[in-house]
Amino acid sequence: MAVICLTSASGSPGVTTTSVGLAFCWPRPVLLVEADPTGGSGVLAGFMKGTTPYDAGLVELALSPLSTADALRDVVMPLSPNVSIVAGTRTHAQAAALRDMWEPLDAALRELEASGQDVIVDAGRLGLTGSPQQLLDSADATLLVTRADLPSISAARSWAETVRQPGSGWRHPGLLLIGEGQPYRDTEVSKVLGMPVVADLPDDPAAGAVYHRGANPPRHFETGPYVRGLQAAAQSVQAHVSRGRFALVEEARR
Ligand SMILES: Nc1ncnc2c1ncn2[C@@H]1O[C@H](COP(=O)(O)OP(=O)(O)OP(=O)(O)O)[C@@H](O)[C@H]1O
Numbered sequence: 001m002a003v004i005c006l007t008s009a010s011g012s013p014g015v016t017t018t019s020v021g022l023a024f025c026w027p028r029p030v031l032l033v034e035a036d037p038t039g040g041s042g043v044l045a046g047f048m049k050g051t052t053p054y055d056a057g058l059v060e061l062a063l064s065p066l067s068t069a070d071a072l073r074d075v076v077m078p079l080s081p082n083v084s085i086v087a088g089t090r091t092h093a094q095a096a097a098l099r100d101m102w103e104p105l106d107a108a109l110r111e112l113e114a115s116g117q118d119v120i121v122d123a124g125r126l127g128l129t130g131s132p133q134q135l136l137d138s139a140d141a142t143l144l145v146t147r148a149d150l151p152s153i154s155a156a157r158s159w160a161e162t163v164r165q166p167g168s169g170w171r172h173p174g175l176l177l178i179g180e181g182q183p184y185r186d187t188e189v190s191k192v193l194g195m196p197v198v199a200d201l202p203d204d205p206a207a208g209a210v211y212h213r214g215a216n217p218p219r220h221f222e223t224g225p226y227v228r229g230l231q232a233a234a235q236s237v238q239a240h241v242s243r244g245r246f247a248l249v250e251e252a253r254r
């Protein structure tokens, strides 16, 4: 149905953790793409605790003689009945080699729509060599993940200005705020960064550690505020995607 990209301006606010958490709370089948140019597969080493061998990923996809859509099928690894993953590069040095792959990958990911699968992309930090620019620009929702404190907002400010430029920036920008109210509120952050807060998540280190590094879930994890926050975030992101599509249709009609 949609391609959703998560990224950050600085400070490791929780992009990888939130991407994994959203994928496991997503109401439909979902493909998680590890497009962080930093490499090292944060998900296989983190949430999966190294239990799933790294057989193939983005590099094998880029090197395959097959079309990107066909090669994609070969590199996808299932993590659960609903969640599968395309692992990122093994090292940061490999990321630059993916430069020409983002455009065909974008097209191939859109074809997944026919199979009812959504895509969540962990795009890592903005501005790195090998950043998946094409995916960030054209996603149905591109979410700048930020904490609600001053250092995070200050670092996000110049990026927010760049990426919300009509015509040259992201098609559907938004914010995903972690730790709303600590100390700044949704409305304040949205006003400073000039983008809507599409979703927010509680600052919950113990629950976050489950999706970040496969830590043992704290008590009442499944029904607690963090997982409920992820479920609500999944709904809000889908609503943001629908609004964006509706706006495009309206624009085309005019
Ligand atoms: N909602 C949350 N509440 C509290 N801690 C969190 C939350 N989400 C993630 N974390 C913690 O924040 C730290 C960084 O998380 P993560 O690696 O996901 O960030 P990142 O933005 O992907 O960083 P990087 O840019 O280095 O890839 C981890 O210790 C993780 O457990």
Ligand SMILES: [Mg+2]
Residues within 6 Å of the ligand: 015, 016, 017, 036, 042, 124
């Ligand atoms: Mg990360």
